[in-house]
Amino acid sequence: MSNTVDVVxxxxxxxGIQAAIHAVRKKCDVLLLGRxxxxxxxxxxxxxxxxxxxxxxxxxxxxxxxxQVKRFGARTMEDDVLKxxxxxxxxxxxxxxxxxxxxxxxxxxxxxxxxxxxxxxxxEFFGRGVSYCVDCDANFYRNATVAVVGNASxxxxxxxxxxxxxxxxxxIARELVAxxxxxxxxxxxxxxxxxxxxVDEIKGGDGVxxxxxxxxxxxxxxxxxxxxxxxxxxxxxxxxxIQLDLDTMSHIDTNKKTETNVAGVFAAGxxxxxxxxxxxxxxxxxxxxxxxxxFAKKQKRNEDG
Numbered sequence: 001m002s003n004t005v006d007v008v009x010x011x012x013x014x015x016g017i018q019a020a021i022h023a024v025r026k027k028c029d030v031l032l033l034g035r036x037x038x039x040x041x042x043x044x045x046x047x048x049x050x051x052x053x054x055x056x057x058x059x060x061x062x063x064x065x066x067x068q069v070k071r072f073g074a075r076t077m078e079d080d081v082l083k084x085x086x087x088x089x090x091x092x093x094x095x096x097x098x099x100x101x102x103x104x105x106x107x108x109x110x111x112x113x114x115x116x117x118x119x120x121x122x123x124e125f126f127g128r129g130v131s132y133c134v135d136c137d138a139n140f141y142r143n144a145t146v147a148v149v150g151n152a153s154x155x156x157x158x159x160x161x162x163x164x165x166x167x168x169x170x171x172i173a174r175e176l177v178a179x180x181x182x183x184x185x186x187x188x189x190x191x192x193x194x195x196x197x198x199v200d201e202i203k204g205g206d207g208v209x210x211x212x213x214x215x216x217x218x219x220x221x222x223x224x225x226x227x228x229x230x231x232x233x234x235x236x237x238x239x240x241x242i243q244l245d246l247d248t249m250s251h252i253d254t255n256k257k258t259e260t261n262v263a264g265v266f267a268a269g270x271x272x273x274x275x276x277x278x279x280x281x282x283x284x285x286x287x288x289x290x291x292x293x294x295f296a297k298k299q300k301r302n303e304d305g
Contacts, residue, residue, distance in 0.1 A: 005029045006296035007289075008093060008103040010081055010236070011110030013039030014278050015269025015285035017065035019107050020074045022289030028296055030074040031101060033081060033093075036062040038229060040111055040270065041278060049278055061278075079179075080153035080230035084239050090264060090299065091240075096153040098181035104296040107288045108233045108242075108252060108260075108267040109281075115228040117149060121202030122226070129208025129223045134158035135235045137225075138165045144222040146170070147211050149199055153178045154235075155227040159191045162225070170219060172211075174198055199224075233271045240265060245273060258288040264299070266292050 007023045009016045012034035024030040036042060041058035049056075069076060083094040090104040116122060122130055131137040134148070138161060147170040148159040156178055159171040169191045176183055176195070186193070197215040202208060202224055211219040237244070237252055243261040245251040252267040254260055260267055268284035270276050 003100060004102045005031045005075075006103065006300070007031070007105050007107065007292045008033065008091070008101060009107045009109055009289075010034060010233070011039075011108065011269065011271075012036040012066065012076070013041055013062070013109060013111060013269060013281065014065065015281035015288070016107070016109035017062070017069055018282045018285030019109055019266075019268055019289035019292070020069045021065075021072055022286050023107075023293040023296075024069070024072045024074040026290065026293035026297070028293045031103070032069055032074055032076045033079055033095070034110060034230075035078045036066055038111075040276070041281075046278060081236060082153060082157045082182075082231065084236050086240055086262070096157075096182045097179040104299045105264045105266065105292040107258075107285075107292050108237065108265070108271055109269045109285060109288070110230070110233050111270045112233065112250060115226075117199055117226055117228075119199050119201055121204070121208075125202055125204060125208050125224075128206065129204060130202060131223065131225050132227070133232075133235055134161050134225050134227060135238060137223075138162055141166050141223050143167045145220065146223040146225060147172055147194075147219060147221055148225045148227055149173075150227040150229070151175055151177045152229050153182060154229055154231045155225075156182050156186050157231070158225055158227045160186060160189050163190050166223075168192070168221075170194055170211075170221070172197065172199060172213065194219075233267070242267075256287075257291045258284055259291065264292075264295055 006028040007030045020032045044058040047055040079095040085092045093101045145168040146166045149172045162169045201212040203210040251273040258266045266288040268288040269281035
């Protein structure tokens, strides 16, 4: 597969699938990244979507959508994005498998949900030692002892990033679920892996002081980073200087064309705000796919002179 494409879509939910369909039908080279089972729609049931009769499971709708994406000619990879950089050619994405993809445009369609541990102390110490974003808060933990909790790429990449700030970094994981390349890099780093267990409780006074594990072990530390699943849109957007919605600071700000403040970057679906409905996601995905394709084609014409 060529690692240079016209449109990269991050997120395999309804917004990302619809964006891929519309972009590829405009004769663009399209790559859809993500795992559909991570979509909020996957475990839902739908009975209020126009022209679809009866109750449908989210899973069957997503499976049908992914089949369409592939049939129309878009490529798909069940790969997480670790880093995004802007350069003179557009955007460079580093994937967990070690692959680097160059794209003229990006569509963020990877939702907004922030998964939590749901353990005692997590809510109480949020902002006082509990964080959900390594890229946002790593600098506050210079020379500190920290733990990252998670099984997948976001946790692994976050733990390795923190080694450049903290004096000691633990990674708590029941089982590492990531590419062999990413796990190899982790094992070569200074991160101490605590595998086969999970967090039972977070304790402290003015801030986090202890992490109690299910195996009975207690870790003395200064901070806990909860990084479950893949890197979210907020973390990746921060790397590009994308403007967030000023009212919530948890959604990407877009115009009616789904454009962000960064040329060539679009966003669709839950990440742009309420309502969190499939109909909205599909509609925005349609617009984003067409607008990104138009942008990519214009860039290509300019490159050809």
